[in-house]
Amino acid sequence: MKFYNLNEHKEKKNFSQVLQQGLGTNQGLFFPEYLPKLNNKTIENILNLNFIDKSSYILSLFLKKEIKLKILKKKIKKAFNFPLILNFFNTNLACLELFHGPTLAFKDFGVRFMAQMIEFFNKKKQNKIIILTATSGDTGAAVAHAFYNIKNIEIVILYPYKKISILQEKLFCTLGNNIKTIAIEGNFDDCQNLIKQSFNDQELKQNLNLNSANSINISRLIAQICYYFEAFSQIPLDQRGKKIIISVPSGNFGNLTAGLMAKVIGLPINKFIAATNINDTIPRYLHTGCWKPKKTISTLSNAMDVSIPNNWPRIKEIFKINNWDLNLLESKSITDLETKKTIINVFNKYKSILEPHTAVSFCALKKYILEKDTFNIFLGTAHPAKFKDYIYDILHKKIILPKILVNCIKKENLSYKLPNNFLVLKNFLIKNYII
Incomplete structure (x- = not known):
């Protein structure tokens, strides 16, 4: 598969080239020449595979002419050597925990x-x-x-x-x-x-x-497509027929880009919510149509303190080539006070501890009307232990540090x-x- 430069469409390169080059001419982002679109039967078969086989199939759609499937699978097994958990809060609300890797974050x-x-x-x-x-x-x-x-x-x-x-x-x-x-x-x-x-x-x-x-x-983006498929496969069969809503904590918008790519490929996700903190360039843009980034403000959800998200041109390209209406994308801006209240409320109601980025995701989801015929997922992108002092200040709960944090x-x-x-x-x- 070829990947083209969003700023210079004539510049097209294969995966190994864009992997090692990063940015194209005129600082352009690379984007797949086409996104594979799979039928319902193929999607169903993929969902029945284990995570490594599922990921190998999805990524082979982009890489099959450059790396043998057997080698690709070995590499994926080495990369994704940690669990991915859909943690249910109730029958139609769950957190996709992406923080069980070696550095306790979805990245x-x-x-x-x-x-x-x-x-x-x-x-x-x-x-x-x-x-x-x-x-x-x-x-x-x-x-x-x-x-x-x-x-x-x-x-x-x-x-x-x-x-x-x-x-x-x-x-x-x-x-x-x-x-x-x-x-x-x-x-x-x-x-x-x-x-x-x-x-x-x-x-x-x-x-x-x-x-x-x-x-x-682009290598990071296509890898992230895989966990959206894994999340869907962990939804109970009796819930999969509902409208699937996914709230994504968004800073540089790479995570959301991958989710939208998963939808194009064929994963039946009805709506995405781009959850931001008060660095709200995208929510304001979607509401007014005006692109007016403001000075970046420091927040509790610091990994999302971004006013000019690098991946937004890719998201615009996805909407353009698929002729989608921007109404497909909901976006909510969450304040630090709302983040704090969410952490407290979720702990009191569900006995679960959220760190600030995950709390932003949950709060944005709750602001969107949770209809009865929906299944709702919010992404948990970091382990709460990374914010143990802040969590202790508001919940008076000590978090046991994972081994990797104790060691460093x-x-x-x-x-x-x-x-x-x-x-x-x-x-x-x-x-x-x-x-």
Whole structure:
């Protein structure tokens, strides 16, 4: 399958090329030349497969001419080596828990698949790849752990200084070896801008084999399609005939993009809710038709503190090529106060602890009318232990830390701190990676 550049449609490349290139000419995102559309019988057969076989079939639709199915399955088994749980709150309400991976966040799915693919396609070339990426919270840990000690791959992660939780920071800033982490004096959008400037700089492009592990990389998106199918397969048969509503906590909108792609392929999802915090560019756009990003504001759901979501052009492309009405997409903006109240109410009613991002997803779902003929899923994207201090402050409940957090919490933070200045970052990259 070919993938085309949304900014330069004539630029078309295969998966291995876009995997390693990341962005196209004129900073364009790559998008599949077509999205496979499967009939109901095929969808039913896929849903009856186990998660690894299900994922292998779905991803082979995009990769079958570039990697043998047997090898692809081995790579997927290595990447998706943790459980995926649809946790039922009642008969028609469930949380899709995506945080049981090695870094306790949904991003483990996409990033670990990407790492396996880059390792596979780079094995013969033995090229040195510099993966430059930005994180607003969880991506950094997922990238660092997925690529840790993989030969010929160097990782550089930018994150906003003092704008992520200490536990989030410890997960990826304590590894060392082929992982370098940089705290930028600014917000996440500033980090993303530095990444874009780096990819657009001729000197860096000529001297470094740059790539990105952010959700701009198509490999992450297609991997995330898989867990929407797995979620659907865990819905009881007597509930599958209902209208399926899925609420997706949204920052950079990669997760939602994958869900919409799953719908195009044939998964019968009736409506998506794009749940944002008060960085509400998309809810306002859908309501008014005006694109007016505001300055990014720090919130409890910090991984979603994004005012200019990178994946929105892909979502627009999906709606365009499928001739869909934007009414298919609902979007709700949730305040920190609503997030806090949701965490308290859910604990009191269901005895379940939600972290802020998952609480935003739940609250947005509750704002949408839950009709009797619907089955409702909200995505749980991070483990509550990552926000243990905040959870304790409002619920007075101590959360037992998973082993991975216990192991890293006392380790030294190895991060560099740099100003929000491209020339400073460029000199850092030249000094460390150009021989």
